[in-house]
C-alpha cells in the first residue's frame with residue numbers, strides 16, 4: 001500500500017546545542033489522523049540538495065496533547081538531522097506521514113503498576129511520550145526514568161523532564177547517568193551497562209515488580225539491557241525495546257541492468273503490478289522497486305522501521321538486517337525490502353498485504 005505524506009508547517013525549538021524539538025502545526029482537519037499511541041513514530045520527508053530524504057523520529061509528546069512533536073539530535077554526517085537542526089526553521093513546511101509503529105504502551109486508568117524506562121541520548125523521545133501519557137492516564141501507577149547522556153548540557157528535554165517531576169512528584173523518579181561528568185555517587189556516572197543495571201536493580205528498583213520495561217537507545221545498550229534483565233529473571237514479555245534510527249547508512253549503488261545473473265522481481269502495490277530486473281548481489285529489492293514505482297514506501301533504509309515491509313508471494317529472499325519484524329511476521333513471509341535480496345531466482349512480492357506491523 002502506498003503511503004501518503006501531508007505537508008505541514010512546523011515550529012522549531014532548540015533543545016541542546018545539537019538537538020531541536022519540531023512541533024507539527026497541524027491543521028484542524030488532520031488532528032484525528034495524527035492521534036498516536038505513546039511510543040509511535042513519524043516518517044518525515046524533505047528534499048535536501050535535490051534528494052528525497054526520509055527518516056523516522058519518535059513522537060515525544062503525550063498522546064493526550066493536541067500538539068505532536070519529535071526531537072532530532074544531529075548525527076555526524078547525518079543528512080536529515082543536519083538539515084533539521086541547522087536549516088529547518090519555524091514556519092517552514094515538512095512532509096510527514098501519520099503515526100506508525102508498535103513500540104510503546106496503551107495506558108489503562110484502572111491499572112496500578114510500576115514501569116521503568118531505560119533511555120540514552122535521543123532514545124528519550126518515545127520514552128517521554130510513554131511516561132507522560134502513562135502518568136496522566138494511570139493515577140495509581142509509578143514510573144522511573146533512567147536516562148544516560150554524556151554531560152548535563154547534552155540532556156534532551158531536560159525542562160520537560162523536570163516539569164513532569166513537578167507534576168507527579170510522588171509517582172515519577174528520574175535517574176540521570178552521565179558518562180563524561182563525575183558524580184559524588186558512582187552509580188550516577190558512567191555508561192548504562194550490565195553492571196550499572198544490576199546496581200540499579202539492587203538499590204533503586206525492584207526488577208521483578210516492574211510491569212513493563214521500555215528500552216530505547218543504541219543497539220549495544222538495548223541488547224545489554226535485554227540480556228541483563230533476562231539474567232535478573234525478568235520475563236521477556238515485560239521488556240519492550242526500540243532502537244535508534246542510525247542515519248549513517250551505507251551508500252547504496254544505483255541498480256545496474258547490465259549485471260550478470262539478473263533475476264526478475266515482480267512487485268504489486270495499490271493493485272498494480274510492475275516488473276524489474278534485479279541483481280541478487282546488487283542493491284536491496286527496495287531500490288529496484290523504487291526505480292519502477294516511485295510510490296513504494298520506505299523511511300529508515302536501515303531495517304528498523306518496517307515502513308518498507310512487503311510479503312513474498314513466490315521465491316526466496318535473504319535479509320541483511322531485521323530489527324523490525326517479529327519471528328511470526330518472518331514466518332508468514334513478510335520481509336523488509338530495504339534489506340532483502342533474491343536467493344535462487346525470481347521473486348514476487350506485494351506491498352498490499354498486511355498482517356502484523358513490525359515495530
Ligand code: FES
Nearest residue numbers: 299301304306338
Ligand atoms: S525502510 Fe525502514 S526497515 Fe526498511
